[in-house]
Amino acid sequence: MEIINGFLEAIKGIFVGSGIMTLNWQNYIMIAVSIFLLYLAIKKQYEPLLLLPIAFGMLLVNLYPSIMAPPSYEWVPMATSTDSAAAGHVTQMIDGKWYYQNPQYGGLLYYLYQGVKLGIYPPLIFLGIGCMTDFGPLISNPKSLILGAAAQIGIFVTFTGAIFLGFSEAQSGAIAIIGGADGPTAIYVTTKLAPEMLGSIAIAAYSYMALVPIIQPPIMKALTTKKERSVVMEQLRPVSKLEKIIFPVIVVILISIFLPDAAPLVGMLMLGNLFKESGVVDRIAKAAQNELMNIITIFLGVTVGATAKGSTFLTLDTIKIIVLGLIAFSMGTSFGLLFGKLMYKFTGGKVNPLIGSAGVSAVPMAARVSQRVGQQENPGNFLLMHAMGPNVAGVIGSAVAAGVLLNVIPH
Amino acid sequence: MMQTSTAAAQLTAALSFYDKSISAAKVILTGFVVVFAMLFLLIIIIKIYSATIKGAQDAADRRAKRKERVMEPVSGESGVHIIKRPAYVTPPTVEDEIPEEVVAVIAAAVAATMGPAVTVKSIKKTGSGRSAWAHAGVLDNTRPF
Numbered sequence: 001m002e003i004i005n006g007f008l009e010a011i012k013g014i015f016v017g018s019g020i021m022t023l024n025w026q027n028y029i030m031i032a033v034s035i036f037l038l039y040l041a042i043k044k045q046y047e048p049l050l051l052l053p054i055a056f057g058m059l060l061v062n063l064y065p066s067i068m069a070p071p072s073y074e075w076v077p078m079a080t081s082t083d084s085a086a087a088g089h090v091t092q093m094i095d096g097k098w099y100y101q102n103p104q105y106g107g108l109l110y111y112l113y114q115g116v117k118l119g120i121y122p123p124l125i126f127l128g129i130g131c132m133t134d135f136g137p138l139i140s141n142p143k144s145l146i147l148g149a150a151a152q153i154g155i156f157v158t159f160t161g162a163i164f165l166g167f168s169e170a171q172s173g174a175i176a177i178i179g180g181a182d183g184p185t186a187i188y189v190t191t192k193l194a195p196e197m198l199g200s201i202a203i204a205a206y207s208y209m210a211l212v213p214i215i216q217p218p219i220m221k222a223l224t225t226k227k228e229r230s231v232v233m234e235q236l237r238p239v240s241k242l243e244k245i246i247f248p249v250i251v252v253i254l255i256s257i258f259l260p261d262a263a264p265l266v267g268m269l270m271l272g273n274l275f276k277e278s279g280v281v282d283r284i285a286k287a288a289q290n291e292l293m294n295i296i297t298i299f300l301g302v303t304v305g306a307t308a309k310g311s312t313f314l315t316l317d318t319i320k321i322i323v324l325g326l327i328a329f330s331m332g333t334s335f336g337l338l339f340g341k342l343m344y345k346f347t348g349g350k351v352n353p354l355i356g357s358a359g360v361s362a363v364p365m366a367a368r369v370s371q372r373v374g375q376q377e378n379p380g381n382f383l384l385m386h387a388m389g390p391n392v393a394g395v396i397g398s399a400v401a402a403g404v405l406l407n408v409i410p411h
Numbered sequence: 412m413m414q415t416s417t418a419a420a421q422l423t424a425a426l427s428f429y430d431k432s433i434s435a436a437k438v439i440l441t442g443f444v445v446v447f448a449m450l451f452l453l454i455i456i457i458k459i460y461s462a463t464i465k466g467a468q469d470a471a472d473r474r475a476k477r478k479e480r481v482m483e484p485v486s487g488e489s490g491v492h493i494i495k496r497p498a499y500v501t502p503p504t505v506e507d508e509i510p511e512e513v514v515a516v517i518a519a520a521v522a523a524t525m526g527p528a529v530t531v532k533s534i535k536k537t538g539s540g541r542s543a544w545a546h547a548g549v550l551d552n553t554r555p556f
Contacts, residue, residue, distance in 0.1 A: 142457040145450040156442035160435035163426075169434055242464050250456055258449060393450065400449050404442045 019063055026310025027062040034059035034305070046210035050183065050301050054203065057109065057305025067107035068306050075099040113303040116198070119191050121300040122184035123268040128293030129184075129395070130272020131285045133363070135247050137389040140236040143343065144355070144386075148393025150339035151359030152401040154179035154331030159405075162324050167317075170194050173405040175321050178205045179328025180398030181212070182361035187304065188265060189402045193411050199308035200318040204325035212365045213372075215326070216333050216357050220373050223337045224353050228344055229377040231352035233386045241277070248273040255400060262403025266396065332360040336390065358387040361394040504533035 015021065037055035041048040061068050078086050078098040086100035093099075115121040138144055155176045162172035174194040177186045178201060186205040190198050208215065221229075248270035256263040275285035340356025354374050358366040370387035426434070505514050518531050 139457055139461065142454040142461075145454050145457075146447075149446045149450040152446050153443060156439040159438045159442075163431050163435055173438070240464060240468065243461055246460055246464075247457070250460065251453065254452060254456065255449060258452075259445065396453075397446060397450060400446050401442060404445045405438070408438055408441050 022065075023062070024310065026314045027065070028310075029314060030062040030308060030310040031059060034062065040210075047206055049297060050206050051210065053298055053301025054206065054305035057302035058199075058308045059305075060302070061109065061306040061309055064107075065309060067109045068113065068309070069107045070110055071106040072104045073101045074104060076102045109303050109306045112299050113306065115296075115299055116187060116303050117191055117195065119188055119264065121296050122188035122191075123264045124296045125184040125293065125300065126265050126268040126399075127272040128289045128296070129363070130248070130269040130274075131276045131289035131293075133269075133273055133276075133392055133395070134388070135273060135392055136239040136244060137236055137385050138392050139239045139243050139247055141386070141389045143351075144389030145393045145396075146343070147336050147339055147356045147359040147390035148395075148397040149359075150356065151332040151336035151390070151394050152180060152397045153335040154328045154333075154360075155398075155401050155405075157331055158324055158328035161327060162320075165320055165324070167320075168194070169409050170411045171197060173409040174201055175324050176328055177201075177398070177402060177405060178208065178321075178325035179332040180361060180394075180401055181205070181209055181329055181332060181366070182395060182398040183209060184300075185265060185361070185398045185402045187300070189405055192406055193409060196312070197317070197321065198304065199313055200321045201325070202304040203308060204322050207322075208325055208329045209362045209365065212360075212362050213369050215329060216366065216369045217373050219330055219333050220337060220354055220357050220369075223334060224341065226377060228341065228353050229374060230381070231344065231349060232378065232381050233352055233355075233383065234350065236385055236389075241279075244277040245274070248277065251396065255396075255403070259400060259403040259407065261406040262399045265399040265402060269395065269399065329360065333357045336360060336394075352381075352383055352386065355383055355387040355390050358391040359394045359397065361391070361398050363391050363395060364388065366394070367391040504535075509534055509536065 019027075034055045037051055037058065040046045041051035041055055075092070075094065076085075076099060078091065078100055083098075083100070086098075090101040091098055092101070158179050159172045159176040162175045163169060167175060170193040174186075174190040174197055177189040180186065183202065183205050187198065187202050190201045194201075252263075252267050252270040255266045272285075272288055275281050275288060336356035336359035337353055338356070339359075340351065340353030343351040343356075344353050352374060354370045355367075358370045360366050367384055367387035367390075371382065371384040374381045374383040514534055517534055521529055521531055
């Protein structure tokens with residue numbers, strides 16, 4: 001009988017501690033959302049490298065919220081004042097009775113999340129991106145930096161919208177950075193300005209980056225004429241190895257001196273690029289762009305997804321963030337195109353304004369979209385390398401914009 | 412986390428329309444000016460150093476060409492021929508079953524990657540059981556050691 005009772009008690013204990021008893025309706029909605037995101041990542045292949053771990057992190061935290069729980073401790077009563085179980089623990093007398101402090105370790109994802117919270121993962125991702133980026137098109141046509149700068153205007157305009165919608169200055173800055181279309185930058189800024197919004201902002205940023213081929217073309221067609229879209233640009237000049245080696249060193253010196261807040265992102269980006277261009281540290285360059293980048297992507301994706309707990313994610317603020325993010329992204333695209341049109345006018349029709357939309361980072365997707373829309377007008381037009389200039393300029397531009405936000409907004 | 416969010420929202424609610432406008436204008440103006448200033452400065456620097464490097468490389472090319480011109484055969488009355496390279500280069504030893512076109516492609520690839528000063532001495536098939544891709548893979552994995 002005792003065995004049966006023990007068995008029933010154990011089953012009851014398992015049932016009480018199970019998700020069926022502890023999860024709320026918000027968790028179930030988030031589980032459904034995460035399954036939908038998994039579907040988009042696997043079936044539709046929308047940014048699967050990030051969306052899949054994000055969606056799975058979201059699924060895990062809503063099934064088992066303690067996986068993101070911070071460490072805590074409990075006071076356990078001591079049998080005697082010299083209880084051996086208390087050895088090495090902090091002891092305290094409460095109401096005439098001795099207790100010892102028993103630490104409760106945090107959940108797995110809580111510890112992995114520290115890399116996000118402390119701003120470690122995004123710069124490391126930038127290191128890998130730097131190893132994979134060719135700044136050649138930008139060096140051969142430095143004017144494309146103007147387009148990379150223009151596409152960042154959307155960030156600052158969206159800040160206005162957010163602050164008037166009731167968000168704090170810091171939160172508005174974090175929301176506005178979605179317009180930079182750069183996931184690691186968005187996460188970096190959000191962890192500094194408004195960590196409580198990380199889940200919503202990261203998911204909005206990566207979703208819009210994945211939706212670049214759907215969001216950008218209608219804006220590109222609406223803001224440009226057929227004649228402008230048909231412009232065939234002159235071939236870019238070849239860039240020497242020395243120019244490519246000097247570039248990261250100059251950029252990091254310039255930006256870090258004038259805007260130190262952007263130094264972690266730009267510094268790592270340029271370090272990675274120097275690994276690649278110097279040609280003397282092939283092994284390190286390979287490790288940074290493959291193993292390190294993949295490991296960090298897993299940690300970043302899963303833990304960012306795990307910040308999307310039902311109770312904090314399913315709010316009106318999340319909807320506002322998603323709408324504002326779309327506005328920021330569309331405005332970034334529009335300003336890039338408008339500056340592209342200005343360059344078209346000033347150069348006497350030598351610049352195709354379509355390359356302006358690639359000024360939002362989203363490398364290389366935004367450049368591919370410029371290429372595709374350009375080819376719809378003129379199948380013999382190859383804009384890809386021309387669009388890569390503003391595209392990589394956008395990465396530098398969004399890191400500079402992040403530095404400005406961190407500098408100007410009190411946090 | 413929720414507490415922080417609520418506190419921040421309350422803080423914003425406390426901001427007047429005027430304060431919000433000032434804050435927005437400050438961010439837009441600073442952002443616009445700083446981002447464009449930094450990237451304009453970069454454009455100028457890239458242009459300067461590109462021009463400097465190009466100038467230096469052009470000068471080096473001109474010097475090299477001048478040197479080559481001096482070394483070129485001088486045809487004329489004197490009949491003196493200064494020859495830059497040896498007059499006779501031993502042709503590479505090539506196995507019979509390798510077609511001439513393949514020899515030409517290999518020689519061209521060697522010249523393109525290693526420069527014209529290198530001479531192909533022999534071309535022969537190796538009897539390894541590995542395919543070219545497998546060879547490349549082994550090389551790639553063993554190179555660090």
